[in-house]
Amino acid sequence: MRFSRKIEWQKASIYIVPSLIILFIIAIYPMLYAIWTGFWDSHLHRPEVRSFAGLENYIKLFLDHRFLSSLGITFLFTLISVASTMILGFLLALLFEKPFKGKNTALALLTIPMVMAPVVSALIWKVFLLEPDVGIVNWFLSLFGIRGPYWISTTPWALISVIIVNIWFMTPFVMLIMEAALSVLSKEPIEAAMIDGAGYWKRVWYIIIPSLKGKILFTLIFRITIDYRMFDIVYTMTRGGPAFDTEMLSVWVYSVALRTFQMGYANAGAVVMMIIIGVTCLLIILPIIRKKGELA
Amino acid sequence: MKKTLSKILMLVLIMSMVGVFPLIGCKAEAASAEKPFEGVEIYVGCLARTLSDELKPFLADFEAETGIKVNIEQHAYDSLRDKMMLEFAAGSGYFDIIYLSPGYLGELVENDYIMDISGYMETLGFQRDDFLLAAIEISRYGVGEEIWGFPYLADTTVLLYRKDLFEDPDNQADFENQFGYELPIPTLDKPFTTKQFLDLAKFFTRGDMYGFGYPQTGVAYGNLYILPWIWTFGEEYFDENYQVTINSPKGIAAIEYARELQNYQPPGVLGWDYGEHMPYFYEGKLAMTAGWFHLGVEANNPEISAIAGNVGYATVPWHPESGLETGKAVLGGGSLAITKDSKNPEAAFTYLNWMFGNKERALEWYLNGGSATLRAIYEAPEVYEKFPWSKEFFPIANYSLEHIAKQRPTIGVSHSLFEVMSGAWHSVSMDRESPEEALNRVSTEMQTIIDGWKKDLGM
Numbered sequence: 001m002r003f004s005r006k007i008e009w010q011k012a013s014i015y016i017v018p019s020l021i022i023l024f025i026i027a028i029y030p031m032l033y034a035i036w037t038g039f040w041d042s043h044l045h046r047p048e049v050r051s052f053a054g055l056e057n058y059i060k061l062f063l064d065h066r067f068l069s070s071l072g073i074t075f076l077f078t079l080i081s082v083a084s085t086m087i088l089g090f091l092l093a094l095l096f097e098k099p100f101k102g103k104n105t106a107l108a109l110l111t112i113p114m115v116m117a118p119v120v121s122a123l124i125w126k127v128f129l130l131e132p133d134v135g136i137v138n139w140f141l142s143l144f145g146i147r148g149p150y151w152i153s154t155t156p157w158a159l160i161s162v163i164i165v166n167i168w169f170m171t172p173f174v175m176l177i178m179e180a181a182l183s184v185l186s187k188e189p190i191e192a193a194m195i196d197g198a199g200y201w202k203r204v205w206y207i208i209i210p211s212l213k214g215k216i217l218f219t220l221i222f223r224i225t226i227d228y229r230m231f232d233i234v235y236t237m238t239r240g241g242p243a244f245d246t247e248m249l250s251v252w253v254y255s256v257a258l259r260t261f262q263m264g265y266a267n268a269g270a271v272v273m274m275i276i277i278g279v280t281c282l283l284i285i286l287p288i289i290r291k292k293g294e295l296a
Numbered sequence: 297m298k299k300t301l302s303k304i305l306m307l308v309l310i311m312s313m314v315g316v317f318p319l320i321g322c323k324a325e326a327a328s329a330e331k332p333f334e335g336v337e338i339y340v341g342c343l344a345r346t347l348s349d350e351l352k353p354f355l356a357d358f359e360a361e362t363g364i365k366v367n368i369e370q371h372a373y374d375s376l377r378d379k380m381m382l383e384f385a386a387g388s389g390y391f392d393i394i395y396l397s398p399g400y401l402g403e404l405v406e407n408d409y410i411m412d413i414s415g416y417m418e419t420l421g422f423q424r425d426d427f428l429l430a431a432i433e434i435s436r437y438g439v440g441e442e443i444w445g446f447p448y449l450a451d452t453t454v455l456l457y458r459k460d461l462f463e464d465p466d467n468q469a470d471f472e473n474q475f476g477y478e479l480p481i482p483t484l485d486k487p488f489t490t491k492q493f494l495d496l497a498k499f500f501t502r503g504d505m506y507g508f509g510y511p512q513t514g515v516a517y518g519n520l521y522i523l524p525w526i527w528t529f530g531e532e533y534f535d536e537n538y539q540v541t542i543n544s545p546k547g548i549a550a551i552e553y554a555r556e557l558q559n560y561q562p563p564g565v566l567g568w569d570y571g572e573h574m575p576y577f578y579e580g581k582l583a584m585t586a587g588w589f590h591l592g593v594e595a596n597n598p599e600i601s602a603i604a605g606n607v608g609y610a611t612v613p614w615h616p617e618s619g620l621e622t623g624k625a626v627l628g629g630g631s632l633a634i635t636k637d638s639k640n641p642e643a644a645f646t647y648l649n650w651m652f653g654n655k656e657r658a659l660e661w662y663l664n665g666g667s668a669t670l671r672a673i674y675e676a677p678e679v680y681e682k683f684p685w686s687k688e689f690f691p692i693a694n695y696s697l698e699h700i701a702k703q704r705p706t707i708g709v710s711h712s713l714f715e716v717m718s719g720a721w722h723s724v725s726m727d728r729e730s731p732e733e734a735l736n737r738v739s740t741e742m743q744t745i746i747d748g749w750k751k752d753l754g755m
């Protein structure tokens with residue numbers, strides 16, 4: 001038995017090792033290098049004069065009001081954006097659960113945001129939709145006598161704008177996953193509930209959602225990791241402004257690394273970001289791992 | 297028979313090779329003498345703008361004349377800067393020539409990434425007197441004699457205003473009633489004062505129109521907006537000993553003035569990027585704005601501007617209490633630098649001098665969207681034929697370049713200083729801090745940055 005398992009592993013390793021090597025080169029090594037660099041005071045253009053800083057970069061981070069502000073903004077952005085996309089995506093998936101005429105066409109149209117490059121989406125929103133004087137959104141609001149705000153360049157509308165665009169961009173992703181999950185869900189419990197007189201929303205809350213717990217959690221973790229690292233939409237629309245009011249952690253890291261070239265300090269910030277994402281995901285997964293077998 | 301045949305064949309082959317090779321050799325030697333850089337390929341990193349696009353039609357002629365193949369790679373400003381910095385750090389030698397903005401001139405010089413080309417200028421036919429002084433000065437670092445870039449784009453901001461509104465008799469009467477003096481029309485000898493400018497901005501802010509509007513987004517434009525006001529009021533970011541002076545009474549007065557002016561600009565200006573103010577100006581939503589030279593020229597181009605023919609030009613406002621003779625504007629644009637890692641620096645300089653040092657080519661480039669760095673362009677009849685309104689524009693542009701434009705700080709940490717200052721300006725604009733609070737805060741931050749820079753350089 002052991003002998004055959006060993007042979008199986010040896011055979012399997014032939015297929016796994018190349019992927020592991022690539023993963024090491026493109027993900028693990030850069031991550032380890034970033035963690036290592038975070039302990040050094042190093043400048044991109046003067047690598048020869050770098051010095052070991054220990055925890056100094058990390059201490060400096062938590063005394064840097066701009067870094068702390070970016071942490072707060074990232075948290076707020078992620079919280080609102082993830083919650084909104086999860087709810088909207090799930091509701092849209094429920095809408096598409098039953099077949100209807102034109103369902104596939106409607107689904108295809110709804111996934112358009114997902115297939116556009118984020119930078120293109122951001123530019124379209126910035127230039128055509130959210131432009132304060134000639135943009136479509138403010139024009140639409142003016143039909144109701146509402147003077148729309150200066151979306152990109154005033155607070156709090158700049159942050160609201162990037163959240164809206166991110167929700168628009170990511171909701172189809174959630175919808176597709178939920179729609180696929182709903183399509184393979186066992187119908188018997190739902191039918192049984194119907195026979196027992198449970199209303200539609202009660203069936204959703206007490207049967208469908210618990211049945212999809214695993215997939216919902218997977219999607220939730222995926223969404224958190226994406227939104228916490230969001231860069232392209234925010235940078236394209238606002239560059240982190242006005243007055244750093246939309247400067248996400250990723251924009252901060254980019255700014256420190258490629259504007260001031262303080263690589264050690266930037267990498268320390270990136271490591272903090274990685275730790276926060278990791279801890280958040282662990283906090284979500286751990287209760288589930290403890291209750292093994294509840295995964296759908 | 298077979299052996300004999302093969303011997304004859306071998307003999308013929310040898311003789312033909314012996315006959316041909318010398319001929320090839322002669323041809324190669326002749327090519328080297330005429331085209332010493334035959335077969336060389338150089339890479340140019342430029343901005344993704346029209347003036348770089350319009351270099352491409354000349355490349356075939358240059359290659360035919362010199363044998364040098366030029367590859368032009370274009371990027372947006374931030375992307376170009378990112379790419380070149382990473383290439384420099386890696387020592388790849390990817391670019392032979394790069395666009396050199398004053399914004400990162402100091403970094404490139406201090407890290408020994410670009411060449412001083414003054415030596416090539418002396419030995420390879422550069423005619424210094426043909427060029428505008430500002431076009432050469434833009435690539436000067438500090439007060440050194442070195443020239444770090446070939447003249448390419450010499451620019452500064454000029455004021456654009458709606459002549460028709462200023463000359464309207466009703467507006468003139470109303471202005472005088474409101475402010476107690478005649479509505480000023482600017483000339484070279486009598487530019488707007490800062491008080492007049494503010495009064496005009498206030499006067500013309502009504503209905504859908506604002507008195508003034510200028511981009512202020514991010515680090516680049518936040519700093520490009522506020523720095524000239526600080527200069528105009530007679531202050532600097534730091535003195536000659538690198539001590540920060542920004543929070544002096546003059547500096548505070550400058551920011552207070554700019555904050556007041558903000559009331560007469562569209563609320564969206566903090567998010568406006570390069571060029572985004574011009575559609576507002578063309579649509580009649582701004583009575584005044586400011587722009588780089590090509591924006592100024594376009595403003596009266598009937599093919600581009602809806603208000604063509606109604607745009608007047610002026611130098612930037614002057615603050616009488618500053619002790620200066622004129623207002624101040626940022627010397628903009630940039631030059632083309634040869635990288636230290638370039639394997640073909642002489643070929644690179646040859647290209648630059650061929651393209652930008654030749655009056656006919658430089659003129660053709662300018663007429664198609666390029667920049668004017670040669671004095672002769674301002675006198676060329678073709679320019680006035682194509683842009684008839686430039687007769688009004690060029691005196692203002694020339695005067696601004698010669699007397700008003702000022703090189704922004706070019707030390708290696710300038711970008712960090714600009715970032716701090718633009719953040720402070722946004723904070724003041726949004727009334728999160730008073731001018732004094734903001735400047736006291738940033739002066740400490742700036743001094744820390746400068747002290748770190750001095751320590752790194754062993755100063």
